[in-house]
Amino acid sequence: MSARTASRSRSTNETSIEISIDLDGTGQTNISTGIPFYDHMLDQLGRHGGFDLTVHADGDLHIDTHHTVEDVAIALGETFREALGDKAGIRRFASGRYPLDEALVDIALDLSGRAHVEWIVPMPESLPLGDPAFDPQLAEHAVSSFAQSAAMTLHVELVRGRNVHHIIEATFKGLARSLRDAVRIDQPGGVPSTKGVL
Numbered sequence: 001m002s003a004r005t006a007s008r009s010r011s012t013n014e015t016s017i018e019i020s021i022d023l024d025g026t027g028q029t030n031i032s033t034g035i036p037f038y039d040h041m042l043d044q045l046g047r048h049g050g051f052d053l054t055v056h057a058d059g060d061l062h063i064d065t066h067h068t069v070e071d072v073a074i075a076l077g078e079t080f081r082e083a084l085g086d087k088a089g090i091r092r093f094a095s096g097r098y099p100l101d102e103a104l105v106d107i108a109l110d111l112s113g114r115a116h117v118e119w120i121v122p123m124p125e126s127l128p129l130g131d132p133a134f135d136p137q138l139a140e141h142a143v144s145s146f147a148q149s150a151a152m153t154l155h156v157e158l159v160r161g162r163n164v165h166h167i168i169e170a171t172f173k174g175l176a177r178s179l180r181d182a183v184r185i186d187q188p189g190g191v192p193s194t195k196g197v198l
Contacts, residue, residue: 004183006082010075014067015059019079023183025052033057033072035065037130038142041172042072048176061132066141069134073142077149080179087111089188094181098174103161107174110153111182117144120157121171126164139168143175 007020029046031039033055046053055076059068084090095108105121119140128135147154156175161167 002085004083004085006079008075008079008082010071010078012071014063015057015071017057017072017075018054019056019072019075020052020054021076021079021083022052023080023083025050028052030054030056033068034059034061035068035130035132035134037134038065038069038072041139041142041168042076044169044172045176045179048173049180051179065132065134066138069138069142070145073145074149077146077151080146081150084111084183087113088190089185091182091184091186094178096174096178096181097159098170098177100166100170100173101163103163103166103170104159105161105167105170105174106155106157106159107171107178108155109147109175109178109182111150112153113151114153115148115151116153117147118155118157119144120155121167122158123167124162124164129165129168136164136168139171143171 004023010017027047027050029043031042033039042055055072057068057072061068090111092111098105098107123136126136143156156171158167
């Protein structure tokens with residue numbers, strides 16, 4: 001099997017980003033976006049996904065964290081999609097129910113090549129997390145931007161939860177574990193689609 005790796009650079013007037021991923025890694029991460037809570041979530045994505053993941057970003061954090069969160073998510077989705085290659089032999093679908101203390105989140109995804117996101121995660125009232133602050137409302141934007149750029153169908157639904165940190169972290173861990181399942185090779189040689197292409 002050829003290496004399922006990819007690297008990407010993205011530079012705008014607002015951010016400068018370098019990303020690399022190995023889908024068949026060991027969960028080693030090196031994350032630095034300047035937003036500690038976001039770093040923590042991206043670390044969950046790599047570690048629980050079993051991906052070797054490097055993300056270095058410099059953004060206009062003096063204005064807001066929004067640009068950095070969005071641009072990293074877009075670049076990460078593009079890099080993930082590139083690393084998947086033609087998707088030959090992958091499981092493609094994955095789903096699960098993921099807890100973190102009182103929070104419980106349902107994740108279902110399809111590496112379909114069709115970008116679609118359903119996000120049903122009402123957030124309790126909360127102060128921003130960390131410093132520089134990560135607005136909890138950015139969790140939807142980060143996950144959706146990643147999924148759209150990766151061209152996957154993704155459903156995320158909050159079953160229950162009161163602590164915003166727990167809800168967001170359960171979401172990222174659940175996404176990671178579902179991606180780990182979906183990218184696994186379990187039918188070598190064929191693309192899992194009646195179309196013959198994903």
